[in-house]
Amino acid sequence: MKPLIYADNNATTRVAPEVVHEMLPFCTEQYGNPSSMYAFAQAPAKAMDTARERVAALVGAERPDEIIFTSCGTESDNAAVFGTLAALPDKKHVVLSSVEHPAVYNLAETLQHRGCRTTMLRVDSQGIVDLDQLANSIWDDTALVSVMWANNETGVVSPVKEIAAICRAKGVAFHTDAVQAVGKLPVNVREAGAQLLSLSGHKIHAPKGVGALYIKRGTRFRPFFVGGHQEHGRRAGTENVPGIVALGKACELAAAYLQDEVTRVRALRDRLEREILARVPDSFLNGGGADRTPNTTSISFEYIEGEAILLYMSDAGICASSGSACTSGSLEPSHVLRAMGVPIELAHSAVRFSLSRYNTDADVDYIIDKLPPIIARLREMSPFAPK
Numbered sequence: 001m002k003p004l005i006y007a008d009n010n011a012t013t014r015v016a017p018e019v020v021h022e023m024l025p026f027c028t029e030q031y032g033n034p035s036s037m038y039a040f041a042q043a044p045a046k047a048m049d050t051a052r053e054r055v056a057a058l059v060g061a062e063r064p065d066e067i068i069f070t071s072c073g074t075e076s077d078n079a080a081v082f083g084t085l086a087a088l089p090d091k092k093h094v095v096l097s098s099v100e101h102p103a104v105y106n107l108a109e110t111l112q113h114r115g116c117r118t119t120m121l122r123v124d125s126q127g128i129v130d131l132d133q134l135a136n137s138i139w140d141d142t143a144l145v146s147v148m149w150a151n152n153e154t155g156v157v158s159p160v161k162e163i164a165a166i167c168r169a170k171g172v173a174f175h176t177d178a179v180q181a182v183g184k185l186p187v188n189v190r191e192a193g194a195q196l197l198s199l200s201g202h203k204i205h206a207p208k209g210v211g212a213l214y215i216k217r218g219t220r221f222r223p224f225f226v227g228g229h230q231e232h233g234r235r236a237g238t239e240n241v242p243g244i245v246a247l248g249k250a251c252e253l254a255a256a257y258l259q260d261e262v263t264r265v266r267a268l269r270d271r272l273e274r275e276i277l278a279r280v281p282d283s284f285l286n287g288g289g290a291d292r293t294p295n296t297t298s299i300s301f302e303y304i305e306g307e308a309i310l311l312y313m314s315d316a317g318i319c320a321s322s323g324s325a326c327t328s329g330s331l332e333p334s335h336v337l338r339a340m341g342v343p344i345e346l347a348h349s350a351v352r353f354s355l356s357r358y359n360t361d362a363d364v365d366y367i368i369d370k371l372p373p374i375i376a377r378l379r380e381m382s383p384f385a386p387k
């Protein structure tokens, strides 16, 4: 039987059994609307309070009511940017980075349509934003700086404290997309100095369709979703109670598993990466010179296409990704790798492996056994590879 080696945890993750167990009653008996007055709705309302406390604890928020629940990481990112702009009507400029996830990156075009200017910060060859450019890009009418905490394609970690310090000195709010940072690195909004932070359930072993946005108390923000008074009027719409309960549990587990992530998962990733680079000639690590999340490796295999590698790996039962899942399907090479100055052919040949607490040594053994012959076979067929 073909095994399933899931090494695409930056695209989505398996829901933890503990999470399923905790959310299940809210899919069945406990279906009350948490906004209702009667006693029957108290259990879901209370469960949401617990979830909010757990999310707040994971990110180091001062108070649970600084957390609002959203439908996904994308909504959190959109709400952070549009919610800040809407609260500051005289500000017309937003600073983003050129390696953001599409949930932020693609806002640039929309913002321009709405009459805002955007500055896209360049990054160095390791994917780190240019801090001098940041300091010189903040004007009187700058509403927000948004730079991700950790990159989904390469795992590269941003210098969030330095970015926050520059924003603080200039009096501008700092939002960070921490979807790929939470559960993989210690994340503390107060130490980091961020006013807004996004996270997503399905990247940390909760189901798809739930996320959260941290909004520091006192931060100017207007709701992105308008309607009822849920979430203290900051995000309308009847709450996804099962999803929120799941996210809370996933955050509690993420804290408990952080040590495993930074030791065991990191060791698995390091061995996977080392062995691939040693066994496959003309393979190159992307972002290897930077501080990275412990679970992610992005490797380019010269002369061949990442998509072809994925298909052959799929036949062998291995799930990985080329660039980010959101951009595969289009033939555009990853904007992240291009921004880092990776040549276009190498950007096309990149494969990302991303591990989780559920990966084992046997998974790594399997990949390092199957991958080199796949690369060799594809290069035999490639008109570009030297023979």
Ligand SMILES: *Cc1c(COP(=O)(O)O)cnc(C)c1O
Pocket (backbone or CB within 6 Å): 010, 011, 071, 072, 073, 074, 075, 077, 101, 103, 148, 150, 151, 152, 177, 178, 179, 180, 200, 201, 202, 203, 209, 210, 211
């Ligand atoms: C997955 C991801 C998102 C989007 O989250 P969804 O919940 O899928 O909308 C945003 N930012 C980063 C860095 C991500 O990896």
